[in-house]
Amino acid sequence: MENMTDLAPFNAAIDAVLPGIRSDLEDLVRIPSVSSPAFDQAELDRSASKVKEILEASGVSDIDIISLETETGRGRPAILAHRPGPEGGPTVLLYAHHDVQPPGDRSTWDTEPFEPVEKDGRLYGRGTADDKAGVLVHVGALRALDAMGGLPVSVSLFIEGEEEIGSPTFVDFLHAHREQLKADVIVVADSTNWKVGIPSLTTSLRGLVGLEVTVDVLDHALHSGMYGGPVLDAVTVASRLIATLHDEDGAVAVDGLHGYDRAQVDYPEGQLRADMGVLEGVELAGRGSIASRLWTQPALAVIGFDATPVETSSNTLIPSCRFELSLRVAPGQDPADAHDALTKHLVDHAPFGARVSFGGRELGPAFQAVETDVMKTARQALADAWQAEPVDIGVGGSIPFIADLADVFPEAKILVTGIEDPDTRAHAGNESLHLEEFRRAILAETILLTRLAE
Numbered sequence: 001m002e003n004m005t006d007l008a009p010f011n012a013a014i015d016a017v018l019p020g021i022r023s024d025l026e027d028l029v030r031i032p033s034v035s036s037p038a039f040d041q042a043e044l045d046r047s048a049s050k051v052k053e054i055l056e057a058s059g060v061s062d063i064d065i066i067s068l069e070t071e072t073g074r075g076r077p078a079i080l081a082h083r084p085g086p087e088g089g090p091t092v093l094l095y096a097h098h099d100v101q102p103p104g105d106r107s108t109w110d111t112e113p114f115e116p117v118e119k120d121g122r123l124y125g126r127g128t129a130d131d132k133a134g135v136l137v138h139v140g141a142l143r144a145l146d147a148m149g150g151l152p153v154s155v156s157l158f159i160e161g162e163e164e165i166g167s168p169t170f171v172d173f174l175h176a177h178r179e180q181l182k183a184d185v186i187v188v189a190d191s192t193n194w195k196v197g198i199p200s201l202t203t204s205l206r207g208l209v210g211l212e213v214t215v216d217v218l219d220h221a222l223h224s225g226m227y228g229g230p231v232l233d234a235v236t237v238a239s240r241l242i243a244t245l246h247d248e249d250g251a252v253a254v255d256g257l258h259g260y261d262r263a264q265v266d267y268p269e270g271q272l273r274a275d276m277g278v279l280e281g282v283e284l285a286g287r288g289s290i291a292s293r294l295w296t297q298p299a300l301a302v303i304g305f306d307a308t309p310v311e312t313s314s315n316t317l318i319p320s321c322r323f324e325l326s327l328r329v330a331p332g333q334d335p336a337d338a339h340d341a342l343t344k345h346l347v348d349h350a351p352f353g354a355r356v357s358f359g360g361r362e363l364g365p366a367f368q369a370v371e372t373d374v375m376k377t378a379r380q381a382l383a384d385a386w387q388a389e390p391v392d393i394g395v396g397g398s399i400p401f402i403a404d405l406a407d408v409f410p411e412a413k414i415l416v417t418g419i420e421d422p423d424t425r426a427h428a429g430n431e432s433l434h435l436e437e438f439r440r441a442i443l444a445e446t447i448l449l450t451r452l453a454e
């Protein structure tokens, strides 16, 4: 071990602050701060005020609650706070978000979504993990450091209120508050660990291309008996077009889309099947390691399809149909390039000369971490807190704001850390936080902030 820090004072400090952290987390979970516009947005103001109160009780006095006005509307309330450390030392920006996903169907929960309940070492409730635990990991580290004599580094906190709706005012916010957000290191506590007992840094995220596609073959509907034969209906044509997107192995077959396979961990097939609920007899698609198929190769799915519903179907050749594609872009590829490759493929492969046109598109950047000394320091802190070797992981989903952070603050070293584990069920019913992992995450961040000062 390169760093022989005595962990006893850290552990004592964590034990001292943990009960308060736990009750603050529960208070925050009781506020249904759903950022989706269909929900009462006053709850977000309440949770922002609660976060402010929690920070005030953690020695932070410079705290603003900001709802940014932009051309596209008013942002959800974010908390921007700063607490100075020793003169001349580094500044660390701690990110988390206080908004949550909607609870979803009540029947998917065994307990009330906004009433935290502990069961078998886990705390159940919407936001217990994603990402109110992230907020409290940062707060826990501040309080533990205070218990040990004070902050070793200057700390800024950015607690966002709109992550779950895609952070619409995030980039504007970064520019508007650039000076306050400026930091040497950024810690984003909003990802997952590999499994309980094995901590992780998230070093890659896939990007996203959403694309609406319309296929037209006729200028009006026709009797399928009178005219069926010489012209195929739009759904059949669209199905043939969709079938060209993957090869016989089920790997994405679009020229110009890139991917790679150098995963550090092995995701056993049986485990994946159990985690995903793959039906007996259904074979896995794609090539290469399973981790690479999830994290560092492109993936393409049809996520919506509009055609005549079966209930109202008649003997008619359908002239036109529409579908929505969701392309996950491998880290390292620009989503705009991936979008161009996908649209070119669809036009080039249009069966029988069918008309293919495109509607709305959505682009989200991917992320690929570049190795830094700060990442080594972070891995050592994780190893000490967990007493286990950390692993680098990718995440198949997109966190577009991480690429935005890297864009606006190219000098800052970004660390993406986790409070979730494979059983967390973020966004679903029965979301929960593993409480021992939560403690370890606070311990790791406390050690990390101490070592960043050295």
Ligand SMILES: [Zn+2]
Pocket (backbone or CB within 6 Å): 097, 130, 131, 163, 190
């Ligand atoms: Zn989150």
